[in-house]
Amino acid sequence: MLEELLTAAAATGSAGAVYLSAAARVVKQYERGVVFRLGRLHGEVRRPGFTLIVPAVDRMRKVNMQIVTMPVPAQEGITRDNVTVRVDAVVYFKVVDAAAAVVNVEDYRFAVSQMAQTSLRSIIGKSELDDLLSDREKLNQGLELMIDSPAVGWGVQIDRVEIKDVSLPDTMKRSMARQAEADRERRARVINADAELQASRKLAEAAQQMADTPSALQLRLLQTVVAVAAEKNSTLVLPFPVELLRFLERAQQQIPPGTTRDTRDTRDTKEQSTGP
Known part of the structure; x- marks a missing residue:
């Protein structure tokens, strides 16, 4: 009897262990x-x-x-300004409702992947090339909203969407390179022209100053001679400035005609002797 009880207890324990x-x-x-x-x-x-x-x-x-990191295969499309591009992206999402993710959709990963590819092609067709290259943050937000709208019913929350790369045809790359080079050359010419304008204004002011003071021209000439002679020991042939001749001519006109240096000295001596 005791053996039967032990056997039954062992069988019950084994069944319980198997069940557990x-x-x-x-x-x-x-x-x-x-x-x-x-x-x-x-x-x-x-x-x-x-x-x-x-x-x-x-x-x-x-x-x-x-959080699941899902790469979106590169999608080829035509932008709004008729440029063929290939764009790939990456989607970050997570399941927030496990029951909905199992019951409402057969495979939520595959569903998110297909929705991301379709939304990416739609974004390419609605955007221009400049937006794809420079305004990606706005496009990322729009792409996130497009994927997140149907994913809510699947118990999935889109955490972030990022456009990874935009591939352009070789012809478009060369055209953009020529455009950038032309723009840089244009800016260089504008800067050079502005510098020439500023230099011409300064030279005009300097010329006006020298015209008012003829001796400044002679001083400038001597400074030029010193600067040139300091570099190389050579013979210099300097033109005689016309302004200096005009300065001497005006000085000569201030002396009365027929008056010499001795006459002026005699006149000054007489005026001193017959003073008050």
Whole structure:
């Protein structure tokens, strides 16, 4: 009798161990468990840790709640200004409702991937080439909204969308290079012309100053001679400035005609002797 009881207890313990091993489940920290009982969603989503299900009746599907990094294959399209480009992107998303991600869509990863490709082609057709190259932040926001709208019903939240690269045809690259080179040359010419204008104004002011003071021209000439003679020992042939001749001519006109140096000295002596 005692042996039968021991045998029954052992059999019961073995059956319990088998049942427990079949019913036991462990949900990791970054996962959630969705339980189906006889094909229907049962109860709440199982939290991380140890949990039990009914063997042969319940089925539990684990859903990863981590952020998923999904590359979007390069899509070729024509921009609004008729330029053929290839654009690829990357989508960051995560599951926020595990039950909806399992029940409402067959494969939420594949669904997000297809929606991202379709939205990327739509963005290419609505944008111009300059926007794709320089205003990517605005395009990223628009692409995120286009993907996130249907993904809400799938229990998926789009965290971020980034356009990675924009590939242009070789002919377009050469055209853009020529345009940039022409623009730089234009700016260089404008800067050079502005410098010439400023220099001409300064030279005009200097010429006016020298015209008012003829001796300044002679001083400038002597400075030039010193600067040239300091570099090389050579014979210099300097032109005689016409302004200096005019200065001497005006000085000569101030002396009365027929008056010599001796006459002026005699006149000055007489005026001093006959003073008051």
